[in-house]
Amino acid sequence: xxxxxxxxxxxxRTEIFENMPPYKAILTLAIPNVVNQLANVIYNLADTxxxxxxxxxxxxxxxxxxxxxxxxxxxxSNLMCIGSCAVIAASLGAKDRKKAEDIALLAPFxxxxxxxxxxxxxxxxxxxxxxxxxxxxxxxxxxxxYQFWVICLNSIPMLLSTTIGAGMRGYGYSRxxxxxxxxxxILNIFLDPLFIFVFRMNVAGAGSATFISTCVSLVYFxxxxxxxxxxxxxxxxxxxxxxxxxxxxxxxxxGFPAFLHSLLxxxxxxxxxxxxxxxxxxxxxxxxxxxxxxxxxxxIIIGLNQGVIPLISxxxxxxxxxxxxxxxxxxxxxxxxxxxxxxxxxxxxSRQFILFFINDPDTVRFGTPVVRMYAFVVLTMNYNNNAxxxxxxxxxxxxSSLFSILRQVGMYLPLLFILNRFFGYYGAAFSTxxxxxxxxxxxxxxxxKVFVQIRKELESE
Numbered sequence: 001x002x003x004x005x006x007x008x009x010x011x012x013r014t015e016i017f018e019n020m021p022p023y024k025a026i027l028t029l030a031i032p033n034v035v036n037q038l039a040n041v042i043y044n045l046a047d048t049x050x051x052x053x054x055x056x057x058x059x060x061x062x063x064x065x066x067x068x069x070x071x072x073x074x075x076x077s078n079l080m081c082i083g084s085c086a087v088i089a090a091s092l093g094a095k096d097r098k099k100a101e102d103i104a105l106l107a108p109f110x111x112x113x114x115x116x117x118x119x120x121x122x123x124x125x126x127x128x129x130x131x132x133x134x135x136x137x138x139x140x141x142x143x144x145x146y147q148f149w150v151i152c153l154n155s156i157p158m159l160l161s162t163t164i165g166a167g168m169r170g171y172g173y174s175r176x177x178x179x180x181x182x183x184x185x186i187l188n189i190f191l192d193p194l195f196i197f198v199f200r201m202n203v204a205g206a207g208s209a210t211f212i213s214t215c216v217s218l219v220y221f222x223x224x225x226x227x228x229x230x231x232x233x234x235x236x237x238x239x240x241x242x243x244x245x246x247x248x249x250x251x252x253x254x255g256f257p258a259f260l261h262s263l264l265x266x267x268x269x270x271x272x273x274x275x276x277x278x279x280x281x282x283x284x285x286x287x288x289x290x291x292x293x294x295x296x297x298x299x300i301i302i303g304l305n306q307g308v309i310p311l312i313s314x315x316x317x318x319x320x321x322x323x324x325x326x327x328x329x330x331x332x333x334x335x336x337x338x339x340x341x342x343x344x345x346x347x348x349x350s351r352q353f354i355l356f357f358i359n360d361p362d363t364v365r366f367g368t369p370v371v372r373m374y375a376f377v378v379l380t381m382n383y384n385n386n387a388x389x390x391x392x393x394x395x396x397x398x399x400s401s402l403f404s405i406l407r408q409v410g411m412y413l414p415l416l417f418i419l420n421r422f423f424g425y426y427g428a429a430f431s432t433x434x435x436x437x438x439x440x441x442x443x444x445x446x447x448x449k450v451f452v453q454i455r456k457e458l459e460s461e
Contacts, residue, residue, distance in 0.1 A: 016028055016172055016311075017089075017093070017310070017315065017318075018318070018323075023330055025311055025327070026304075026330060029169075029172065029310060029311055030174075030303065030307025030308055031174075031307070032174035032177060033306055033307035034299075034300050034303030035181075035182060036165075036181040036182070036303060037302055037306075038303070039178075039182045039184075039185035040181065040185060041292070041296045045296065046188060046189045046192050047210070048357055049357055050192045050193055050196045050197070051063060052357040052358035053197075054196075055359060057282045057284075057285040057362070057363055058138045058139040060285040060288060060289070060358060061135075061288065062142035062143040062145075062146050063146060063206070063288065064273065064284050064285060064291075065133040065134040065143055065270075065273050065284065066133060066150065067266075067273075067291075068133035068269060068273070069151045071262055072263060073154075073158060073159070075258075075263040075265075075266060076118070076159060077111075077158065077159055078255060079114075079251075079252060079259035080107050080114070080251065080255060081163055081166035082255045082258040083107070083251040083253070083254040084104070084106075084107035084163060084166055084167055084170060084251050085166040085167070086254050086255075086309050086313045086392060086395075087100075087170070087251055087254055088100045088103050088104060088167060088171060088310075089172075089309070090314065090316070090317040090395070091317075092171070092314060092317075093316070093318040098236070100171070101235055101236040102241065102247055103170075103247055103250075104167040104170070104235045105236045105238070106247055106251065107251055108160055110252075111159040111160050111162075111163040112160055114155075115156030115158070115159040116156065118151070118152075118156075118159075122155070123152055126147065126148065126152070127140075129147060129151075130144045132270065133270060134270055134274045134277055134284070136281060136284075138281060139281060139284075142202070142203045145202075145204040146203040146206065148204075149206075149207025149208050150210050150211065153211045157214045157215045160218055161217045161218040161220075161221045164180075165177035167234065168224070168225075168234070169307075171232070173228070179220070179224075180217050180220045183217055184213040184216050184220075187212070187216055188212075191209035191212060191213060192205070192206055195209045254392065254395065254397065256397060257388065257391065257397055257400030257401045257403075258388075258389075258392060260401050260404045261407075261408070264405065264408035264409060265408060268409070268416070271416065272287075272416060272428065275416065275428055276425070276428065279366075279425050280362065280366075282360060282362035282365075285363045285366075285367075286354070286363045286366035286367030286370065287366075289363070289367055290354075290367050290371050290429075293374070294374040297338075297342035297345075297346065297378045298342075300338055301335050301385055304335055304338075305386050305389040308327055308331050308393075309389060309392065310393075311327050312324060312327060312390055313394075313395075316393070316454075316458075319458045321454060324458075328390055331386060335382040335385075335386060336382055338382075339378045339382050342375070342378035342379070343375045343376060343378065343379055347371075347372050347375040350369075350371035350375070351364065353371050354367040354368055366425065373430055374429075376433055377433055377436065380437055380440065381436050383444070384403075384407060384440050384442075384443045387403065387446065387447050388403055388407075388443075390447070391450065394450070399450065403439075408435075411438045412431060415434045415435050416428055419431045419434065
């Protein structure tokens, strides 16, 4: 139960969840998460930008194919982060603060255990992982170097820092999560040129800069967690904590749809990279740059939808259907507006975006038409991303998981092979948009059915 005496800051958190006007509440919680997503993209862009200055498409290709393992690491992060964030917010909405405190302490330990497993696995299977990722004979050595730093060494501090930050977001303190993630990524941007050019470490320099920056973020989160424990008592005291398998399963099952989506994205991305590498390293480098450019705009959609997870979960647990529905609808409106703006910018400056990263004629030739194509992705991804995230926040784990499987395996993979067969490289690139449009149609009818059920459930009393 909530303590009888609540601080003014605690009351302000309740105000955000329960009474603040929807647009203001959405932006209050989502903007810090959007900044987090952009910070992650910017550090990836920095790696690609600085390595691109070397005008070596094999090095850029090494960063591109490493997205396979990076997505797996992101999937595991989503498992803990979205799972713990949603359960903490739902517990607060149900007025069960003790459970929120238990989850906030348990989640980082699950993250630590997972990080250790990833480190051991990647140490043993470094070469096999690089080859499976889609590395060619010319990019294999670069890929192994980069993955050693950003996967093997980086997994523990990355999973720990993001999970602690997600716990703070679950309590409504999104800005602290933003500060920690942004700190590390800004540091990474400054360390990249030092390690790549001054120390002449090339791709290993980009990877080591990422590792050091993540460690700095982790230190920030540990210090902030200690301060928040003293002021707000976020975590159950270790001496009185009892491990509950049910709580661990609740974190895992709640976060599983996000994990599944990222895992399937990793596997389908690897399939795509193995198709693209059949054209050339320049083709792989081009699609890698295009995706990073698109992700820069697309991560705002993801950050927006993930940012309102606590708001959706809290109001669902508090049985406030009207506010829940209004938050969802206005989040969609904000995402659509951003998608239209991204469409205009990406289509207008397609060639300039490629040249910003690399001045290799073959890469520019492959990439410019794909940027114009991907200008539509931010708009087409908005509805299905919102649907999947809202389903998670509502605890509709089965529907969210099935939707992820359908989008990635049932729609994207068949379209990838079919369009590549008939239209080649650009057909394979277009398969992302085709899968999004198909997914949007399915998501529309799915969400219509879900909200009818929720309305009956919440307004029955």
